[in-house]
Amino acid sequence: MSSVQLHQVFMRDADAIATRHADIFGNPWGRRAPTLAVWGLIVAILFYGIWSLGFSLTLFADGLPNLGFIVRLMIPPNPETWQRVIYYLNQLIQTLGIAFLGTLCAALLAFPFSFLAAKNVVPNLLIHILSRRLFDTMRGVDTLVWALVWVNVVGLGPFAGTLAIICSDFGALAKLFSEAIEAADRKAVEGVMSSGGSDAQSVRFGIIPQVLPVITSQILYFFESNTRSATIIGVVGAGGIGLSLYEMINTLEWHQVSFIILLLLITVSAIDFVSTKLRLAIIGVRPV
Amino acid sequence: MLRITGLSRAYGDKFAARDITLEIPSGAFIGVIGRSGAGKSTLLRMLNRLVDPSAGVIEFDGVNVTTLKGPALRSWRRRCAMIFQQFNLVGRVDVLTNVLMGRLGHMPAWRAMFKLWSHEDRVIALAALEQLDIASLATQRADQLSGGQQQRVAICRALVQEPDIILADEPIASLDPRNTKVVMDALQRINREFGITVIVNLHSLELARGYCDRLVGMAQGRVVFDDVPAALTEDVARELYGLEAGDVMAEAAAPAVAVNA
DSSP: OHHHHHHHHHHTTHHHHHHHTHHHHSOHHHHHHHHHHHHHHHHHHHHHHHHHTTOOHHHHHHHHHHHHHHHHHHOSOOOOSHHHHHHHHHHHHHHHHHHHHHHHHHHHHHHHHHHHTOTTTOOOHHHHHHHHHHHHHHHHSOHHHHHHHHHHHHOSSHHHHHHHHHHHHHHHHHHHHHHHHHTSOHHHHHHHHHTTOOHHHHIIIIIHHHHHHHHHHHHHHHHHHHHHHHHHHHTTTSSSTHHHHHHHHHTTOHHHHHHHHHHHHHHHHHHHHHHHHHHHHHHOOOOO | OEEEEEEEEEETTEEEEEEEEEEEOTTOEEEEEOOTTSSHHHHHHHHTTSSOOSEEEEEETTEEOTTOOHHHHHHHHHHEEEEOTTOOOOTTSBHHHHHHGGGGGGSOHHHHHTTOOOHHHHHHHHHHHHHTTOGGGTTSBGGGSOHHHHHHHHHHHHHHTOOSEEEEESTTTTSOHHHHHHHHHHHHHHHHHHOOEEEEEESOHHHHHHHOSEEEEEETTEEEEEEOGGGOOHHHHHHHHGGGHHHHHHHHHSOOSSOOO
């Protein structure tokens, strides 16, 4: 009843409205052209990539039985002797140690540096650009490459692996932290300033409480992800269970390989479980 | 006709709204008054079904709204538009698109996903914006507008739903006196010109008396007053507002400059 009447009121001057707001009623394809062009480009690049990298469904289909063959060889997972089990567990603990120490040191280093790169804390453009480029450079080099470098500097072993994780994650974490700091709400800072707080105090009480939950959850995620990275860098001799995994694949000991993979899966999901609990505990309940 | 019978909402063993029974004829302008926590918001949110009632029935023109699900529920929400204290616009999106969101209930879902608004939908959105004198802001981002402008965008979004009822939950609580008048006048005009039922939660007795045909007073989740504004005596106000009653009544007794009822 009333809605019909309202509809008529809205449509009464339809043509006049369309003329008055020509910018909005202009050619719809013209308005959508940029979006469509971007999507067209993305699809074109996708197909070019598939073609140029030699994606082939036949190769994939022909190779698939091999994958099944390997999986059959892996069952059942079997470490054969108890000595091996204990050896693998020791290696696994070393891997976890590399991931934990690496993440912790990277985060401790990244935290102070991230403030330098946050425009709302240090407005100096030169410092901003220099610190950003430093972070880019550190994380531009992959953990595996850092591992190769440090193995040559400090020798084989977990120390090299830890240094590798510190280097690449320092860059990544510092970038993420500084972005979290830049996204922080200015109102809290103003509140602290208005009651006579210094610049440092306004960062301490205005910004840090806001960014702490984000930063913590990023660190926890990096710890999870580094447990996987620490496995890979073991392959180049930077400590941990990766080396055993690599050796077992090379010597075609598939039962051992699947046992190691099983250990890693259990570890990663255990860390995931614990870190989710921690994250929720730290972030706390959001007000509705 | 909106008929509410025995409507309650419990959170654990605490009642936010308790045994509310009201009859609201089409085209009414109803003010729901009472202090914070009296259950005003819960009542409005239950009507829109943003909150599910623990007990009781809401009926609109003979249809039981309380049991609606899926498309029928969405269609009901389309018919009873909601306006919020904090505007609830999508800040990063332009004003026109925010208003067009009010048309979602009138179009196929796949068209909405690709933002393929029809010519008619655009005309309706701009007509609504012109009605509230903010058509010039159509292409601006919603979070760049002032509070008063944002609330007018929210009213436009409600209007283009072509609703039978508009539920306004403390629509002026975050606005200055001038914008308060703009927004309340707009609601009044919508009510008078288009016959849309308006139910508005208000903290201020003065505004409620100035604009509403009928007041519903709530305290501790219950309806304790339901009559024309003139019947609201000091005793009733004391029951509604407790210790604050003196302030509220003094305010209401003073000449109401901002009101043009």
